[in-house]
Amino acid sequence: MSDQFTDNFNVPITYLSTQQVESADSSPIIVKVPAVALAWLSADDDAYVRVRARRNGTADPYVDLATDPIDLTPYDGTTAVFDLVIRTEAVADPVVSRAVQVRRTFNP
């Protein structure tokens, strides 16, 4: 199990770049996370970009990773698969560029 995020083709992810209209959700992005005990899946708290996630293949509601990180302990030692959705908030400027980090962290 490589210690990095991978996509559904098992290719490592180091960054994603996208453009999205305000107040909209992206299509789900499948992300694989090497899960370990005591770690959490979380994301930066950003005013314009929210990252939401749920377990792939479930009908669970999406949760905001900035405010409700997902505990990875139950999946310790496995590669947990999640659907990520990028939600954009309303902007006042014509184009607002943001960088948000998604992380597996022990300190969410």
Added chain:
Amino acid sequence: MPILIPVEQVVIPPSVLFAGDTEITLLQASFNLQAALVFGGATTLVPTGGVIMLEGAAFSGGTSLSMLMGLQTLVSVQFDGDTAMAPTARLNDEPNVFPEVLFEGDASLALSAGLTQFLAVAFQSGTALAASATIERQPDVEFTLFVDVLDSAIVAAQAGNIRRYTARALVDSVEVPVRRAVLEAPENTLGMELQLTLARPLLSLITRSSSVTFQVGIWTGAAYQYVTLISGGKLSARQNTLKNNDGQRPADEVVVSIIDPVADRWNRAPRAPVYLYDPEKVPAPTQSEIAQQRVELDGGGFISPVYTPISGMRLRDVLTEAYVEGCGFAEVVSNIPNFPVREASFSLDGGYDGGVRPLLELFAPMLFADQSNRLFVIDPDSPLPGTMLAQPHPQSATRQLVDSLPQREPVNAILLQFQGADTGGETFTERLEQETSNSGQFGTPAYTSTAVTRRVREYRTVAEPLVVVREEVVDEEVETTDWEFNVIERTNRTDRFDALGRKTGFLMTTDRRLPDLNADGAYALLQNVLRTEQLITYKTNPLDSTQDVQDKVTTVESGLVLVDDGFEYLGEPYRIPLTDAHASGYIDPEGDMHTEQADIRTTTEQLRVRGQQVDVEVRVVNHVSNATQRNSTTSRPGAVTIDRSEQTASRTVLLTVPGTDTEGRRVQTFNAGELPADLAKELGLRRLARLNDPPRQIAVDRTFVDLSIRRGTLLRITGRGEASLGNYIVTGFSVAVEERREGGVVAETSLRARELKQ
């Protein structure tokens, strides 16, 4: 039993018993003990350099180990007496590894840096373990999402087939009408340049102190919504043309060039030279070293360099110092691995960017900034594959598209050189030099401009890492343009080095703008007229076997040769190098001439060492005339010796393309500097893949202006029939907005992009 071992490799025979008290001080030694050593008395071991490995040793008395540098591995080591151990650092952050170690007495371990692994270690008595930075929190695993959030009104306005644009320049918040505006975001730079043609040709409208904001407006159905492309721009150049149409009507024109503040910020340099170093890997500078770096002030006094120790320094520390503390960005966002860095320096003339670029250059990163003043340093070769997020760029958005595949260099192996944990001797860092020189008067035929870009390698020793002991040019590109801005010559030179850091020659290609015989003698685009390849060989110094001497230098020139079939010389068509033929006016497009590639000249220099003198024998053979041009021997004072042990600094690994070994090897060298081995190997494999299959380049003139495109935007570009051409990352773009004489505004965008590859 004090033992002082000053230099070189320590060789202690196996099965040695140090029965009494022992004190071993190893200065700059590579200490590797894999023997059944028994230290019966109190032992003090102080190695200050190199790699430490103890295997099978037994310390019966009280033991004190102070290991100031190097990797520490203890295998099957037994400490029976009281033990005090203070190892401080390892190269490239390799861990201290303690498998099968027994501490029977009281043990005191102060491990001040690095990660420590204990495997089957037993502490049987009182133990004090002070690992100040040893048991680290496991680092986060992360990736970065870059999201451009677009205003919905802009998106709606850009969705239709008919769009309305306008542009405005605000000079100190007052709108100044412009007839034409061209915004250029070139490749390989950070800032943008704006050229404005003023509607009213008044020089006073924009001065050096003016603050210029440039905005492009898009009609949203109710009003223009403006997107700011440059804010706080400053006047950099100006052209004022006075002319009269029909001899009477004034048609003056004022064109101003504006640079945005980011471009200026990029060139910032510290007020005093700044040196960052990792005190666990590089010794603190001595007073004499500091004194050597001082700069005297004209009015008296000194500028002293600032030495900043950063324990466990990594790339992020250097990026923050350079771009946040130095250049003034709010933050640096990067996906480049945060590898350990031994030292970095920011000089008065090289600036902050010049100091950090050598660390980044191996990744060929994309740099761009956003409105929040954050700098993005992105390795574009590690993006998400597939098409899930790249923004579609349909054929309908294309007015013209040029898809080019750069020339490939087929190789099936690469020699990867990097600094391993067990290498000593010289280390090097690299810096980029760029200079432009002009000669002659601008606007006259005697004017030429020459731009030089070179990568220089600064070699230092492990003992004195802040002192540059020698410099070597690694590669150099020289481009010369004439007074009409035609590129008349371009040379690319790449120097080669062996694993000892010795120069082994170079390859230089020269392209010149010369008459093309296939086009009636008209000047052709640059033709590859000359290829120069040099090979330098070494042999052992006959007077000192520990040293090498330079043996032979062979330089072979080959290139285009003009063959005059209409003029025979000694029964053969007359042949002359094309450049010489052009210089002497020999080229006749109407004559019976053609060109062909051939060897032109070989120069061989043989060196022979004679104590304090060197004999240099030079032979020059002209292959075109098949004659020896020169054959001479001269004696010169001096020596040409190289100390092998001092220069041994890197490890070399051969990486190959699987399944191609039987074809014979075509090898290139890739030097990964001080990158850790695993990262160096990853980059080496990427380099190997790029040589065989370089990424495609695309230039697109778009049908419409898209104000959301910036450097770093990912595009999924499609061609005829909406067939995908792949995913591309935008490397540069331009926006031109011009008022038409008949009314209205024409706005155009073109962009350059590079194919994304894994």
